[in-house]
Each structure stands twice: as C-alpha cells, then as structure tokens.
Amino acid sequence: MSFEDFNISSQVKQAILEMGFSKPTPIQQKAIPEALKGIDITAQAQTGSGKTIAFAVPVLEKIFIPDKSPQAIILCPTRELCMQVADEIGRVGSKIKKLKVLAVYGGQPIGKQTRVLKKGVHIIVGTPGRVIDHIERGNLDLIGIESVVLDEADEMLEMGFKEDIEKILSNTPSQRQTLLFSATIPSEIREIAKKYQKNPKFIKISSNKKNLPKITQYFYKCDIKDKFDSLTRLIRAYDVKLVLIFCNTKKSVDFVKKHLKKQEFNVDALHGDMTQKARDKVMNKFRNGNINILVATDVAARGLDIDGVDVVINYDVAQNADDYTHRIGRTARAGKTGYAFSLVSKDEISRFNNIKKSNRISEKQIPTLLEINEIKSQLILDEIKKSKDNVDEYIKIIKKNEANSTELAARLLKMIIEN
Template sequence: MNFNDLNISDEIKKAIEDMGFTKLTPIQNNAIPEILKGKDIIGQAQTGSGKTLAFAIPIIEKIFIPDKSPQAIILCPTRELSMQVASEIEKIGSKIKKFKVLAVYGGQPIGKQTRVLKKGVHVVVGTPGRVIDHIQRGNLDLIGVESVVLDEADEMLEMGFREDIETILEKTPSQRQTLLFSATIPSEVRKIALTYQKNPEFIKIANKKKTVPKITQYSFKCDIKNKFIGLTKLIEAYDVKLALIFCNTKKSVDYVAKHLKKHDFKVDSLHGDMTQQTRDKVMNKFKNGNIKILVATDVAARGLDIADVEVIINYDVPQNRDDYIHRIGRTARAGKRGYAFTLVSKDELSRFNNIKKQNIGKIVEKEFPTLQEIEEIKIRKILKNANDLVNDGDLSKYLNYLKKEYNNDGLDIAAALLKMLLEN
C-alpha cells in the first residue's frame, strides 16, 4: 500500500512525501488501518521496521488542534529514543498549523519543559520517570489523553519502569486507545497488555531477514589481554570515517575510550551516567564528524540513527541475539554497506555461539590483520586515491613542475612520497 491510499489528511500525506516515504512497511500496512479504526494494538516488530510512523500517523490524524492539552502520550525507554520519536512526529505534523509536540526526559532542565507544557502541547513523548515528575508537579494533566503508546515496551520493563508505566496508565482515561510496540513479547509485556488493553489486535511482523543483507559480519577470537590491541588493528586496517564500538558496561566504555585517546584516535564515549547536555554534545560531535569513533553501551546507543556509520565493533559480546541485531543495525543505513566485527574472548565464546545459532546471517571467523597486512591495506588505499586523481583531476600544473625539477621516470620520488604519507 502507498501512503496516498490511506484515509488521512492531505497535510500528513504531503509531510510524508517530503520525508521521502511512498510505500508502507509491513508493520505500517497492518497497524495503521486498525489504529485509525480506534483499536488497541500489540505490534511486534524489530528495530528499523518503521513502527514510529505506524503509531504517529493515526495519532496525529486524531489531534484536535484548538484543544491545547495533551491528547496523546508516548512512553520510551531512553532520552535518545524520546528525542528521535518526537522529531519524527514533528516532521509528520509539520504541515499542520499550530501542531505542538514535546519530548520530556531527565538530564534536561525541568523548567524549560514546564514552560512549554504550560503553553500547551498536543503530543508528549517521554521517559516514564520524567513524565511522572511532571505529573507530580502539576505540569502535566492526562485527563484529555485519547492515545497512549508504549514504545519498545520490553526495553522499558527490562529497565525497571513497570511501576512508573502503570502509574501513568492509571492516570489516563479508561476509554483511551492503548498501543503497545515491542521487539519481543515476554511475560511482563503480556501482563501489561492483559491489564491495560481492550481486546487488542496482535500484529506480528516476521523478521525473515534477521540482519541487513549489506552488513558483512566478521568475528575475531582473542585472549582478553590482547583484545584492545586487536581492536586498534581493525580500526587501522579498515580506516573508517565513522565507527561505533559497543561495550557491555560503563567501565569497559571508559577503558576503551581512554586507551584509544592515548593512541591518538579521535574518540569519545556515551553511557547512561552522563548528563543529557554531555550526551547531546558527544552525539553532535559524532554526527558532524569531529570524532570518528564513538564508544557506547547498549542503553546509551538505543535510538541512534546516523546514516554514515561504516563499522560496528562489538568489543564485548552482547548478552543476547536481540542486542546483537540492535547493535549491528546501526550500520548499513539508508541502503549503504557496512561491517560488523565481534571480538570474542574465551569466556565469551559460549554466549557468542548461542547468538550465532539463532539465524542472524553469516558470520565469518577471521584472524586479526598483521602489521604487514595493515601497511599493505594503507598503501593500496593511498594508491587508489592517487589513481582516482590521475583519472579525474587536472594534474598538468604539478606535472610541469616535476618535469622542470626532476628528469627521472618518477618512480623513486613517488615511492618517497608514499613513504612520507605512511610514516607521517
């Protein structure tokens, strides 16, 4: 189905067209018509399936602009995802005059959020903790809420937000529409659905292709003491513009980032203990290319969507298949190719083998590149760039200079220049 086939306003259709979307994804195709009918939904779909548009389009379609009190609330597990969802909703509603959406999350001054809430917003997107904070302060009244969305419900419950979610749901009208989206449906998610939804329509999108086909996946076995050295070899050998390194703990993130800095790599880190201001600053540096390596934990990186990440490196083997899929899905965005490398120490081997068994695509086991191989890779890259210049660039000015100053065939001076580039 195309978006133009949907029974939605022309303003929303135009905004979606401007965003570059034409055809609906499976979750959108199945969920949007049912949500437009007013049904409660349980949508099971993986990261990157297009679920934000699946719930955002029907929610915006229902908004009554003259009423400036919140008519929809969307709960997300992290600040980053809250910001991303709010941004998508803002784009979808960009053609609707006076439509307002606000993201509320911890780590940002509460006063600024309070002022915007007092002026009036139609949709609130936020983390459960900060939403409750605003409710308790009297900044947020949910009496007019018609739609509640639990986005990445499994993540929220895993992070201990069950009590907060229930408190928020109990403060919304009983006749509300409740939409639940989750990559997995464990028992905790089922309990929430049974308690707070009315005859929900269950929509499951089969994840036939567990990974993006354009991701080349490699694993590298190593001793724990040699893991960092192996990491630096991979970074040098693949000479990437943007790389994202995943660690399982804050301690591991700090260790990797600190030692990469000592090796003069342009690197920064991202984990849950940082203030929101610091995290925003780091993200902007990564998006702008001011740093080329970002070291992060799973929770801190949830919701990241950066188009040009070329390489994902699992410095620590993730805890399960879903975390692995989520991590490697940060590369090969927008149809581009990408690499996913996993460093596997002996005590992680059993966990890694369990992940490999679960149909996640082909992972080729490789050896770390030797110093000689790294040098050869660098030389080939320099020569390729030079050859591209020969084919595309105007070199006459430089050729004339060399002819005047140098009478040989040029191979020895080319070799000297190559040596200078490699050893600089």
C-alpha cells in the first residue's frame, strides 16, 4: 500500500511525498481509511509508530479554509509534544493555502497566543491546562469543532489531566469525531472512550513485532558502584552522535550529568524541577547537536521526539514495561535503526525480569577497553558494507598503487577510530 491508495487530496499526498514518506506505517494503514469515514477510533500504538500522520490526514481533510474558527483540537501531554505535533500537521498541510495551525501551552505568554486566536485558527494543538485557560478567558470557542484528537492519552491521564480532558470534551459538539491514540489502554482510557466516543473502532498495533524491530536491545548486569564506569564504556564503544540516558530520579540525573562533564563529554540534563525556559534551552542544544548526550527523567522526557537518537541507555531500570517501551521508542525513529541498553544492578533484577518478559533483550558483558575498539571497528565496517556508493574509481587508484588491500583497510580503520 502507498499513500496514493488513500482517498485524500492531492495537496496532502504531495506534502507527504515531499516529507519523504511513500508507504504508510501499520497504524497509518489501519487508522486513516477508517477515520476518513468519519467514525471514532481508539488506537493503541507506540510513540514513533507514525500516529501523528495517522490523525493529521483525516483532520486536515475535513478543514474548510474560509471558516477561520477552530475546527479541530488535538490535546497532548507536554509542551514539547504540542510543538512537534503542530509542526508535523503544518508540514502535512503545507500545500493547503491559508491553513492556520496554532500550538497553545504553558510557559509561553498567553497574550501572544490570544492575539493569534483572534485572527483566526483552523487547528489548535494544546496541553489540556492551557486550552482550559483560553476557554475560561473567552479566547477559545469550541462550538465549531468537528475533530478532537487525544494524543498519548495514557500519559495525559498519568499527569493528572483527566478532569481537564473531560471538561474540554464536554465543551465540544456531540456530533464531533473523536480520535484517541494511546500506547496503553488502562481502565481510565476505556472509561473515557465509553463516555465520549460513539461506537469506536479499536485498532491495535503490536509494539513488539511492528514498532520495535530495528532496536537492538541489550542488558548488562553490574554492581551499583560500577554503573557509571559501565555507562562511559558503552558510550565510548558505540561512539554515537546522539545518546539519551534515562534515570529514575533528579538526584541520579544530576550525578550522571556532573560526572560525565568531568570526563569532558558534551552533556546536559532535563528534570521536572527545571523551568520551561531552561528545558527549552537544553532541548534546542540537543536538537542542534551542541550537546550529544542528554540525561533525563521519564517525566521530563515525555513527548520528546528527536530524530537521530542512536542509543537509549537505561542507567536506572524503568519502573515498568510501559515506561521501558516509551523510553526505548525514542530511538529508531522513521525507519532508522537504534540501540537500547539497560544497566541492571542486583536490587533491580526483579523489576527488570518483568520488563524482559515482553521484550527481546539479550544479555551482554560490559566491554573491556580492548573490546571497545573491536565494537567501534565492527560498527564502522557494518556501515561500509551497507553503502551502495559506486567505488570503481577508488578501486582503480588502489590497484594502481599496488597496495596490499587488507593492510590498507586496516590502516584506514585505525585512522578513523583514533581520530
């Protein structure tokens, strides 16, 4: 199946093609045709499965541009996810002239958002708290809403937004279409679906088989006193561009950041005690490559969607399988490959064994200094083998110099690793 097979406008098809997508992901294949019929959907799909496009397409197809009042509202758990979702909807709708998409969230002056709302907006992407704020101030009237999307609904409920979500839904017309996307479907999600959706179609995309095939998962048993040394060895061995390290507490985040800085790694941290301005600054540094290692707690990293994260390292074992899935889903985005490593101390084994039941995680030993070079070499060779570039010109040069090809390859490899 390709996007050409969907009954959607040429503008949306062209925009998706220019974004580099030709084949829909499993969630897009299942959700888009159903949503285009106007029916309600409850979809279980992980972060990184392509769900934003799965709801962006049907939402955009219903927008009537001459009407400048809000026609769709997408609720997200965090400021970061709001910005990312609004940006992606803008890209999918980039060929639709005069389309207006606005992200509303806390941490940004409300006056600026109010001015844009008064000029006219077709699609609102917002955090529940800030959306409620605009409704109560009279800035946002939801009477013309035709589509409501709850994105990462389980995370919104975990963060205490249930009352806000229900208040927003009760302010929208009863004939609206409601699309609910969630990585897990706990009882609270089922209650909301029952109360606010009309005969929803349930779609489930298996996380293990379909969304995480390109993540190589390893775990390493180590004493708690050796954890930090183990961490640095893994970072050095895999020599990657972007690394995301998860810790369970702010104290642990601060410890890891401080000691990585001492070893001159380009690192910064995210945790719940930071101001929004400070968090934005760190995120921009990570996105722009000014730092290549980010240490974070689960709460601070909710909704993060950064392209190019090569490795996720669980410095502390996740509290449960769902949190583990959310963490490792930050790598291998958009069809790329990635690694997920977990450092497991004795007091974490029981918790980790529960996670391991639903994930394919192989045990490995922390690499020795000699093995670090071997791993680096193998990764480089794997990349070279994958290359489809024409090298005939270079083969001629090698032959002309009558060089021993094996020795020459070894010397080049040494130069690459050591530089």
